Amino acid sequence: MSRPVLVIGGPPTTNGDMHIGHVAGPYVAADTHVRYLRAAGREVLFASGGDDSQTYVYTTAARLGTTPQALADKSWAQIKTTWDAMGIHVDGFAPTDDGYRRNVYDYVQRLYDLGKFRLRTVRLPYSEAKGMYLVEGLVGGDCPTCLADSRGGICEACGHPVDFDALIEPYSIMDPSDPVTYREAEILVFPLEEYREQLLAYHEARADRWRPHAVQFIRELLSRPLPDFPITYPVSWGMPAPFAETPGQTLNAWLEGMPASMYCHNFAQREQGTTPPSGDDAWRAEHDAELVFFVGFDNLYIWAAVHIAELIAHEGRYILPDTILCNEFYELENEKFSTSKGHVVWARDLVAEVPRDLVRFYLNLTAPEHARTNFSRAALDKIVGERLVGPWNELAATLGKLTTAGETLPVSPEGPARAAAIADRFGLCFELSSFSLNRAADLIVQHVERLRAHAARALDGEPVELGDLFLQLRALISGASPILIDMTARAAEAGGFTPSLSAAAYAVASTTAFPVPGLDTRVQPTPTLAEVS
Numbered sequence: 001m002s003r004p005v006l007v008i009g010g011p012p013t014t015n016g017d018m019h020i021g022h023v024a025g026p027y028v029a030a031d032t033h034v035r036y037l038r039a040a041g042r043e044v045l046f047a048s049g050g051d052d053s054q055t056y057v058y059t060t061a062a063r064l065g066t067t068p069q070a071l072a073d074k075s076w077a078q079i080k081t082t083w084d085a086m087g088i089h090v091d092g093f094a095p096t097d098d099g100y101r102r103n104v105y106d107y108v109q110r111l112y113d114l115g116k117f118r119l120r121t122v123r124l125p126y127s128e129a130k131g132m133y134l135v136e137g138l139v140g141g142d143c144p145t146c147l148a149d150s151r152g153g154i155c156e157a158c159g160h161p162v163d164f165d166a167l168i169e170p171y172s173i174m175d176p177s178d179p180v181t182y183r184e185a186e187i188l189v190f191p192l193e194e195y196r197e198q199l200l201a202y203h204e205a206r207a208d209r210w211r212p213h214a215v216q217f218i219r220e221l222l223s224r225p226l227p228d229f230p231i232t233y234p235v236s237w238g239m240p241a242p243f244a245e246t247p248g249q250t251l252n253a254w255l256e257g258m259p260a261s262m263y264c265h266n267f268a269q270r271e272q273g274t275t276p277p278s279g280d281d282a283w284r285a286e287h288d289a290e291l292v293f294f295v296g297f298d299n300l301y302i303w304a305a306v307h308i309a310e311l312i313a314h315e316g317r318y319i320l321p322d323t324i325l326c327n328e329f330y331e332l333e334n335e336k337f338s339t340s341k342g343h344v345v346w347a348r349d350l351v352a353e354v355p356r357d358l359v360r361f362y363l364n365l366t367a368p369e370h371a372r373t374n375f376s377r378a379a380l381d382k383i384v385g386e387r388l389v390g391p392w393n394e395l396a397a398t399l400g401k402l403t404t405a406g407e408t409l410p411v412s413p414e415g416p417a418r419a420a421a422i423a424d425r426f427g428l429c430f431e432l433s434s435f436s437l438n439r440a441a442d443l444i445v446q447h448v449e450r451l452r453a454h455a456a457r458a459l460d461g462e463p464v465e466l467g468d469l470f471l472q473l474r475a476l477i478s479g480a481s482p483i484l485i486d487m488t489a490r491a492a493e494a495g496g497f498t499p500s501l502s503a504a505a506y507a508v509a510s511t512t513a514f515p516v517p518g519l520d521t522r523v524q525p526t527p528t529l530a531e532v533s
């Protein structure tokens, strides 16, 4: 029996809808991996939810002239709709409801009762004019590690934590002209340094399977003293902290990450009709599930250091993630995405124009796996048109001329092994230890072109085993099925087969010709009522 798999797409901050830079990171990757696992017969639960408590919700709401709660509610619904449109199918997209809050409070109370927090006096940036502390997304300045422009808490550029008063030349995000001073505050912290040995052991055990940049980052992080992680902040936006020592403070939004993720899986289980005994049941050690996080590199410090130490601090109650798969940044037309500057392509706008299969293909082909990569609309049109849609449609048309649907075609003695080889290479791309969406998407176009050329030779009268060709086509469709979700579903239905990457599925002496569906480069407009009648 293989272990059940729990997949988390790092809960997105609910300060707006998703642009393609967001979806091209953790979410398309997680969805693609989950579709592969399902096709392989694995028991898998894929969940996410909104991250409402981040200070970024507060600052964006102020910029837009709305309330943080109204923005969070609207964004949660938008993200859910966008994911549906993209075919990013989560089993549960958890709301921030009473069950969510209960899960968070149970989690922090348990750590508190186990004596895992410390009360510390820290120096925090402060706005005298507004009478408020400036932490996390409320404050900007230069990162003390890499000198890039950063926010408080964590630096987006280098990924390293930014200690409380460590930003160089801090400024207020809400009003850069408002001078920033410092004030002391007594807050609860989680002393990360106390988990050094366990973190070292955890990461060294996984170093040969994780992406090199993640491994390098963790080693660098662990080569120097680990900072205290703030559990509470003296700010107004967030869940009220339940501790007597910190009256009027709120919980650091990042602390919600683990109980929120557990609750996302709990929500998904309930969506599927089961009633788990507790909000954190899926993650309890006794179930021994395989846990996988898909997150952006800019949050890796939180997910791979802070959250792991928190789970360890629960003293054996929870599983630890087997894999944390992190992506780099995606750019738009060689510039950073910027919602506030309008330099953005919304995912839902793109899939309204270009079929989502083709969008998913391009996002996979260019996914920022190891370095910053770029989305270009012209490149999408060119690559998708020339390497995928054109050759695919020619292959489909040629096979239609060469065969009759339903016709039985003999497979040569070499046929099964060749089809299985295609399936095997796709499987390698989707397994986490060798996970690469770039290579999976590239394999699709390699084999489309190869089969197109074979079919063209057959049409010219050269001897080509059409049974072998159809069997390899089945393997290609199976390998492409986690990416080209709509076309492959139509093709598998037309061919009367279930997509499979198992060699056994290709151990046949004959196969059946079927009509191969084509690909459109544009979303076909839905006919209006007048046109229908």
Ligand SMILES: [Zn+2]
Residues within 6 Å of the ligand: 143, 144, 145, 146, 147, 148, 150, 155, 156, 157, 158, 159, 160
């Ligand atoms: Zn930095």
